[in-house]
Amino acid sequence: MNMTMLEYEELEALIVKVREISGFDFSGYARPSLLRRASRFLNRHTMSLSDLMTHIEQGGKAVYDFIQELTVNYSEMFRDPDFFIKLRSEVFSYLESYPAVRIWVAGCASGEEAYSLAILLKETGMYNRALIYATDLSERVLASAREGVFGLGHMRTFSENYMLSGCKNSLSDYYHVAYSQAVMVPDLRKNIVFSLHDLTGDGVFNEFQMVSCRNVMIYFNLEQRQEVFRLLYESLAMFGFLCLGKRETLRYSGFEENFRIIDSHLNIYQKIR
Amino acid sequence: MENKDLPLELVLIGGSSGSFVIFEEILKLLDRPLSCAILFVLHRGKSSLFELPKLFRSKTQVRMEEPQHLDPIMKNCIYFAVPDYHLLVGPDERFYLDGTEKDFFSRPSLDATFISAAQSGIYIKAAMIFSGASEDGALGMKIIAERGFKTYVQNPTIAEVERMPAAAIRTHGKHHILTENVFEEIRSILYSYST
Numbered sequence: 056m057n058m059t060m061l062e063y064e065e066l067e068a069l070i071v072k073v074r075e076i077s078g079f080d081f082s083g084y085a086r087p088s089l090l091r092r093a094s095r096f097l098n099r100h101t102m103s104l105s106d107l108m109t110h111i112e113q114g115g116k117a118v119y120d121f122i123q124e125l126t127v128n129y130s131e132m133f134r135d136p137d138f139f140i141k142l143r144s145e146v147f148s149y150l151e152s153y154p155a156v157r158i159w160v161a162g163c164a165s166g167e168e169a170y171s172l173a174i175l176l177k178e179t180g181m182y183n184r185a186l187i188y189a190t191d192l193s194e195r196v197l198a199s200a201r202e203g204v205f206g207l208g209h210m211r212t213f214s215e216n217y218m219l220s221g222c223k224n225s226l227s228d229y230y231h232v233a234y235s236q237a238v239m240v241p242d243l244r245k246n247i248v249f250s251l252h253d254l255t256g257d258g259v260f261n262e263f264q265m266v267s268c269r270n271v272m273i274y275f276n277l278e279q280r281q282e283v284f285r286l287l288y289e290s291l292a293m294f295g296f297l298c299l300g301k302r303e304t305l306r307y308s309g310f311e312e313n314f315r316i317i318d319s320h321l322n323i324y325q326k327i328r
Numbered sequence: 329m330e331n332k333d334l335p336l337e338l339v340l341i342g343g344s345s346g347s348f349v350i351f352e353e354i355l356k357l358l359d360r361p362l363s364c365a366i367l368f369v370l371h372r373g374k375s376s377l378f379e380l381p382k383l384f385r386s387k388t389q390v391r392m393e394e395p396q397h398l399d400p401i402m403k404n405c406i407y408f409a410v411p412d413y414h415l416l417v418g419p420d421e422r423f424y425l426d427g428t429e430k431d432f433f434s435r436p437s438l439d440a441t442f443i444s445a446a447q448s449g450i451y452i453k454a455a456m457i458f459s460g461a462s463e464d465g466a467l468g469m470k471i472i473a474e475r476g477f478k479t480y481v482q483n484p485t486i487a488e489v490e491r492m493p494a495a496a497i498r499t500h501g502k503h504h505i506l507t508e509n510v511f512e513e514i515r516s517i518l519y520s521y522s523t
């Protein structure tokens with residue numbers, strides 16, 4: 056078994072190179088995870104570090120494949136169904152009285168979460184008053200999010216999640232099948248805006264009643280994470296809700312005092328000061 | 329014993345099927361404060377809701393935790409990797425949860441924790457591997473051994489499921505094999521002073 060194992064110094068050199076060539080800056084990302092993923096990338100492609108450096112220098116597809124590996128775009132519709140149950144009972148019930156609701160899905164990957172929220176909003180009769188801004192730093196995933204097309208293979212998991220989320224219909228009510236793919240009904244897209252936004256570089260762009268930033272915080276290092284928390288905090292209206300992923304808490308965020316805990320397991324918080 | 333100035337030392341203990349009872353026995357040995365941090369990595373299902381510190385509460389007085397992302401690693405504390413994340417050790421002596429793909433169909437995986445610990449530059453007092461039906465951990469153990477740290481493998485013939493310890497031995501021939509008086513030996517390893 057011949058494994059390439061990157062060391063931390065090599066990783067730093069790689070981060071600098073990627074930044075020079077592509078503008079993507081991973082310096083605020085958690086090093087242990089980057090090291091693991093970069094090593095796995097090399098092994099999967101049976102590449103040495105110098106091979107990768109050369110590929111990156113030449114620009115083109117290899118850099119973006121590598122960046123994609125480091126940013127982790129995995130997502131599911133109705134991921135963690137318990138979260139969606141709580142969202143309906145604790146958050147949507149509160150936002151129901153609002154004449155207009157703006158929601159930000161930060162780090163939206165291929166749109167799975169944005170479409171899930173759209174469905175939940177429809178089923179609670181709030182969709183027409185809601186606007187979902189779904190952002191990511193990857194143009195690749197945004198392009199597929201805009202299409203709203205998912206492999207049928209995934210729909211099975213998504214449908215199971217949907218049913219566990221306490222929703223009343225069937226997920227298949229919200230898509231039709233074409234060429235072995237699930238195409239989300241256009242009506243769901245109506246109030247979703249997909250756009251490019253880098254949580255580590257771009258600033259506040261609107262004020263939201265809810266921000267969902269799930270399974271993204273985990274990629275940042277302590278300092279970067281605090282800065283991103285500041286951005287999310289400043290993007291929230293007073294009494295707005297912040298939703299984080301499983302195992303992602305406000306600990307070490309610097310904003311522990313500014314939020315009330317709505318659910319400490321599902322990591323739903325409300326801005327109170 | 330609790331000397332704040334001494335550098336952090338880690339003990340890594342991993343296993344899968346058949347290891348739960350061994351972990352329980354190891355915890356029972358811990359009747360005094362520890363100069364190191366002990367990390368237990370046990371394969372467990374994604375939605376396993378058992379909190380191991382609660383389950384093991386009666387076994388030892390030493391503090392037990394399921395570490396959260398970015399928690400500093402403390403001496404005299406026993407940690408259990410949470411389900412559905414890899415538990416990585418950072419050079420800044422903090423834990424990092426990692427949601428990337430499984431190793432050997434497992435998250436947490438032994439390899440993820442062991443390799444990250446080996447690369448962190450933190451002193452590894454011992455790494456041990458017990459019963460299990462997977463080859464996870466073999467690579468991590470090899471890397472740790474090659475960096476000069478002590479590694480211990482349960483003798484596959486006495487393991488409930490031999491595959492995991494057998495794979496570790498096949499991958500690297502120089503691990504110390506735990507055969508007789510296993511728990512006495514583990515006790516003396518955990519309470520030994522490092523040189």
Ligand SMILES: C[S@@+](CC[C@H](N)C(=O)[O-])C[C@H]1O[C@@H](n2cnc3c(N)ncnc32)[C@H](O)[C@@H]1O
Nearest residue numbers: 126128130131162164191192253254255269270
């Ligand atoms: C694991 S996915 C999470 C998707 C979805 N929120 C969920 O929970 O299923 C993480 C996403 O965060 C994005 N991401 C990573 N770094 C980012 C940054 N600096 N700014 C914006 N998005 C980022 C990645 O491109 C990826 O699509």
